[in-house]
């Protein structure tokens with residue numbers, strides 16, 4: 079019977095050569111090779127070469143210690159488990175997007191996971207069912223992709239196992255197709271998927287995009303045209319019946335396989351120059367990230383993997399506070415990364431300098447591309463070279479510390495000069511530059527210290543030096559190191575076991591850059607929480623309706639969300655803001671931005687204020703001197719500091 | 731030396747011909763806010779670095795216009811970019827970027 083079949087088939091399709099009958103179920107083999115695979119194979123080979131060279135390049139740029147760290151992390155069971163989890167959750171299921179925008183998450187995971195399954199199942203099919211005389215070596219590259227063209231089954235010989243795979247393949251193809259349909263829809267009506275702004279694709283992006291859109295419909299057509307010969311399931315066989323109804327008995331399927339292969343070839347050849355490169359680079363970046371590697375250069379080594387891991391999904395567009403004005407869209411992280419890839423220095427610098435460093439794009443990025451850190455690295459390449467003169471630090475760091483050691487005389491304080499070992503009991507309060515500009519905070523914080531009977535010294539009562547974070551944000555790392563060194567010396571000499579800061583900017587840098595041994599670094603919201611917990615501060619509910627603003631450096635920067643809320647919940651009725659916690663909006667006053675002018679900042683402040691006042695609170699409460707000053711200028715309701723709100727509600 | 735109760739002050743004559751217009755235009759392109767300063771001195775009053783070393787953005791801007799670039803650089807070389815001047819400037823001048831830009835245009839790389 080097979081002979082007969084083959085001869086009729088051979089009459090129908092000239093490309094089919096006679097094949098030996100295989101003893102297995104599958105014995106109608108048209109050919110082991112066909113010309114149509116050439117575009118795909120060419121594209122794929124180019125792509126694989128590019129990727130291997132890229133990987134080698136990246137590894138060569140990474141220092142030996144980082145390389146060792148990387149290899150070690152791969153065998154470490156904890157990081158390995160995290161790697162596997164992250165690879166599945168981030169690359170395939172896009173859990174982070176699901177959580178925020180379910181429809182968008184479905185779209186991304188349909189394309190990623192669906193396609194992944196098609197590839198995996200294709201390889202399993204080849205491994206299980208490939209007839210003996212088709213050597214995987216001859217077509218290992220393309221058999222899994224074009225399986226249905228090369229392996230046909232005898233009617234009636236379909237095994238349960240086989241039809242199971244046919245079903246899965248059709249199922250995942252349908253899954254991907256729904257994702258593609260959503261993607262096409264999103265291009266024209268993105269708001270339906272929850273995105274106000276989408277990225278402007280570049281020309282190579284467009285080429286890859288359109289070929290990606292075509293790949294799966296063409297695969298469906300190709301497999302449907304072949305389904306009566308190769309086998310299929312509900313989708314392809316169903317389509318096949320329809321096609322027979324329309325086109326009659328003989329279906330000429332060759333053109334569709336050609337078209338399918340060409341689209342794949344174009345896609346893979348274009349991929350290195352497009353955002354779709356993220357599909358592979360994301361894997362590398364996740365491994366780097368989990369190994370704890372940090373970029374040291376804005377676009378070489380680790381950061382090369384990082385910038386190519388960006389999928390241009392555009393989620394950072396709507397996230398960015400600058401984009402309350404559409405003209406600022408071009409300063410978003412996605413474009414920063416695009417220009418980093420293109421080595422466009424002028425544009426890179428312009429974008430790097432504009433950002434407020436609020437960290438929201440990082441918090442929402444599905445692959446955790448730390449664009450703010452890359453921007454700081456970029457700023458470093460320019461600003462770290464600028465001259466400065468801090469020789470006064472050496473001359474004055476002693477006097478800077480002296481005033482509080484000798485003369486600190488708050489009611490309950492008993493500063494008696496330096497002690498040997500830092501004692502946890504003894505608290506040092508460092509107000510920082512910004513709190514000195516908003517003396518009401520200092521007053522209230524001191525009020526709280528006194529009310530709780532805290533034994534404290536005020537490090538910079540008569541004005542100290544800056545904490546160094548503004549310098550770091552501007553990329554002046556060498557200068558920052560000098561400032562940090564001077565402050566560190568002062569703190570260590572004082573011998574206090576607890577350091578309390580009233581500015582989140584200070585809090586972040588003291589926690590992350592100072593490595594103070596034996597000193598607990600606390601933001602005052604955390605310290606007050608402790609005081610309340612231990613009963614040293616007793617609060618009453620004043621019944622006011624407050625809304626709490628999460629300062630960026632405290633919330634996204636340091637992950638302190640709950641302490642201020644818990645305390646404020648005790649003294650007032652806390653109403654929610656429009657955006658809270660991770661999603662909170664920057665006040666616009668941030669020191670992160672170098673070039674944003676006051677008019678643009680005002681727009682951001684206005685947007686943040688109106689978002690905070692959606693539930694008509696009596697006052698906005700924040701825990702950052704900069705936010706306090708910024709909001710005070712624009713808010714229609716009162717703006718209060720956390721410490722003031724607490725101090726007003728002490729119970730006798 | 732005999733103390734006469736007074737000393738000789740170095741000349742405060744300004745040679746406005748030394749003012750480099752091209753450089754100033756370059757600065758104004760980088761940070762247009764430089765033209766907005768009204769020399770109120772708020773930035774100087776709050777300056778963090780000013781506690782330790784004569785630091786003044788107001789003076790720096792003035793010295794540039796007076797053609798004394800070295801002096802201008804000297805007035806901001808101790809700046810810690812803390813941003814207090816930015817928060818107080820009544821004209822909303824982007825002071826930190828102005829300071830960086832002055833150093834970029836008039837300073838030499840170290």
Ligand code: SF4
Pocket residue numbers: 387388389390391392393394395411412415439442443444445446447449
């Ligand atoms: S940086 Fe992150 S959020 Fe922004 S486009 Fe890239 S992947 Fe998306």
Ligand code: SF4
Pocket residue numbers: 397398399400409410411433434435436437438439440449450
């Ligand atoms: S850090 Fe904030 S301001 Fe900067 S790009 Fe990201 S979202 Fe925008």
Ligand code: SF4
Pocket residue numbers: 434435436582628629630631632663664665666667668669702704705708
């Ligand atoms: S000023 Fe406040 S809200 Fe604005 S960036 Fe800083 S911490 Fe964030």
Ligand code: SF4
Pocket residue numbers: 773776777778779780785787808809810811812813814815816825826
């Ligand atoms: S940013 Fe510089 S000039 Fe301005 S107040 Fe701070 S130290 Fe002084």
Ligand code: SF4
Pocket residue numbers: 766767768769770771772773774787788815818819820821822823825
């Ligand atoms: S505060 Fe502003 S306007 Fe006043 S002198 Fe300084 S820079 Fe000029």
